[in-house]
Amino acid sequence: MSRPELHIRFLGGLGEIGRNAALVSVDGRGVLIDFGVMFPKADMPGVDLVLPNLAGLDDVELEAVIVTHGHEDHIGGLPFLLAEHRVPVWGSEVTLGFVRNRLREHDLGDVDLRILADGARVSVGSFEAEAIPVTHSIPGAVAVALTTPAGVVLHTGDFKIDHTPLDGRHMGLARIAALGSDPGIRVLLSDSTNADEDGYARSERAVGPALEDLFNRHGAARVIVACFSSHLHRIQQVATLAREHGRRLVLLGRSLQRNVQLGIDLGLLDARLFERTLDPREVRELDPASVAVIATGSQGERMAALHHLAFDPARWFAVGGDDVVVFSSDVIPGNEAAVNLLVNQFTRLGATVVTSARELVHATGHAKQEELALVVELARPDYFVPVHGEYRHLSAHAALAQRTGAVGRGVILARDGAEVVIGDDGAELADTPWGEYLYVDGVVGDVSRGVLRERRNLSEEGVVIVGVTLGPDGVALGEPELTSVGWIHDEREEELLAEVRAMLVGALGDEKPRSEDAVAELIRTRVRALVRERTRRRPLVVPMVTRIDEG
Numbered sequence: 001m002s003r004p005e006l007h008i009r010f011l012g013g014l015g016e017i018g019r020n021a022a023l024v025s026v027d028g029r030g031v032l033i034d035f036g037v038m039f040p041k042a043d044m045p046g047v048d049l050v051l052p053n054l055a056g057l058d059d060v061e062l063e064a065v066i067v068t069h070g071h072e073d074h075i076g077g078l079p080f081l082l083a084e085h086r087v088p089v090w091g092s093e094v095t096l097g098f099v100r101n102r103l104r105e106h107d108l109g110d111v112d113l114r115i116l117a118d119g120a121r122v123s124v125g126s127f128e129a130e131a132i133p134v135t136h137s138i139p140g141a142v143a144v145a146l147t148t149p150a151g152v153v154l155h156t157g158d159f160k161i162d163h164t165p166l167d168g169r170h171m172g173l174a175r176i177a178a179l180g181s182d183p184g185i186r187v188l189l190s191d192s193t194n195a196d197e198d199g200y201a202r203s204e205r206a207v208g209p210a211l212e213d214l215f216n217r218h219g220a221a222r223v224i225v226a227c228f229s230s231h232l233h234r235i236q237q238v239a240t241l242a243r244e245h246g247r248r249l250v251l252l253g254r255s256l257q258r259n260v261q262l263g264i265d266l267g268l269l270d271a272r273l274f275e276r277t278l279d280p281r282e283v284r285e286l287d288p289a290s291v292a293v294i295a296t297g298s299q300g301e302r303m304a305a306l307h308h309l310a311f312d313p314a315r316w317f318a319v320g321g322d323d324v325v326v327f328s329s330d331v332i333p334g335n336e337a338a339v340n341l342l343v344n345q346f347t348r349l350g351a352t353v354v355t356s357a358r359e360l361v362h363a364t365g366h367a368k369q370e371e372l373a374l375v376v377e378l379a380r381p382d383y384f385v386p387v388h389g390e391y392r393h394l395s396a397h398a399a400l401a402q403r404t405g406a407v408g409r410g411v412i413l414a415r416d417g418a419e420v421v422i423g424d425d426g427a428e429l430a431d432t433p434w435g436e437y438l439y440v441d442g443v444v445g446d447v448s449r450g451v452l453r454e455r456r457n458l459s460e461e462g463v464v465i466v467g468v469t470l471g472p473d474g475v476a477l478g479e480p481e482l483t484s485v486g487w488i489h490d491e492r493e494e495e496l497l498a499e500v501r502a503m504l505v506g507a508l509g510d511e512k513p514r515s516e517d518a519v520a521e522l523i524r525t526r527v528r529a530l531v532r533e534r535t536r537r538r539p540l541v542v543p544m545v546t547r548i549d550e551g
Helices: 078-084 093-105 173-181 204-217 232-244 254-265 280-285 305-311 336-348 369-379 391-404 449-461 493-508 516-535
Strands: 006-012 021-026 029-033 049-051 061-066 089-091 113-115 121-124 127-133 142-148 151-155 187-191 222-226 248-252 291-295 323-327 352-355 383-387 418-423 426-431 438-440 463-470 476-485 540-547
Touching: 006 151, 006 187, 021 142, 029 142, 061 121, 078 093, 089 093, 093 113, 093 254, 151 173, 173 369, 187 369, 204 222, 204 232, 204 323, 222 232, 222 305, 232 248, 232 254, 232 291, 248 254, 248 280, 248 305, 280 291, 291 305, 305 336, 323 336, 336 352, 369 391, 383 391, 383 418, 463 493, 463 516, 476 493, 493 516, 516 540
Parallel strands: 029 061, 061 089, 089 113, 151 187, 187 383, 222 291, 222 323, 248 291, 323 352, 463 540
Antiparallel strands: 006 021, 006 418, 021 029, 049 438, 121 127, 127 142, 142 151, 418 426, 463 476
């Protein structure tokens, strides 16, 4: 009996770190797995966040979202998604705690959040979903097995195989093997972040002794540990060491404080460790040896606590020769310059800087080659698609899966915007326009439908700003000034702007007197027409017309 076609559309996460979003659909009805953000790159001035393209959901009836875990690159886009699509959100209890905090920041209430417990099998829209526990650098992470009329799709989410997890929650490898045997896995989507690194990822438990050694070696110094605010296991490790060494604890960063409270509420953190936390402004009066600090900002984020410590000593306290600053994380690709800025600044201030490149103060949350190969061999899928990584990671993972010999019908190397279509006769890879970035700038919480629509149009179509100066007689003076925004990926930008400028010089160069309104309308009409003819885009054209008065 033939099965319907299975469609998997990738709105992000394939070719970059961030924006993870995979839409699984059959017969026009779909479930979204994750909807994360990517933080802006250096060439994106004025952009706060980068989202998967919401327009990629317009031709499918979206029935639900399943989130694999609580990291921002998997849940950060949910407020924007839910402003347009009020669908149920499924995830583990821990993950939904992180989601709830994120939605609260955007004043989004009345969202249908549903717990997907380890091992549970529930109806999610037109499909059945099962949560399989995985180990990662955040509690409550799961792989998702989605049973559809077209077969089982297994999405690993982010994972590593940690045989000695701090919380005792082991990865469900036996369940993956069972699914691979019966009913069989049609498609495996698997984390590729460390696919170019051989061996195995270290256990999270290995970090504890390294941190303890650091506390012992720097007993006279103030210890400042920067980590992800969601890394509750790492936070517990540092807080435990602070108590054992007689140090008062400081929590720097609002997200850190929120997540610590979440961890306490869920029983994941020992509340006693956080009963006597200090106000950061009290630190300057205390002996450095009596204080331990946990701070956000290990990726060099300009608005995070660590950046303030480096460049704003009046805010809390000054960092200097009595401090040890520990970057308890790996650098996410793309953040190298921002992290190096902090490392150099703290070194300039006289602090001792410790990074994961020098000492074992961090363990990756992502599987390496031996673990990745094992999952492919256990799953024995018909098709394999590497996800979550830059192109080099995806390519390495595809080659690794091919070498295992465990993939029945084919390995598919996709990119952002690709749609994998699987039928009885095989698989096809189609390109769609939905891999393009959706940019967000503005006030946090401003996620109304109108604002989103405007932002979507701006990010897809671009903006052209044209400045023209008129003399007292209404005749244009000099050449127009042009600035474009939103054509970041268009290599023809300079050529097109030169053509627009030449067209305007011709249109305004007849020395005919015109009013400001007439010039503005001419600019809007002519520029929009030319750009549409050349690129099929409809940019927002903003005329800036000024008149120089006599005298």
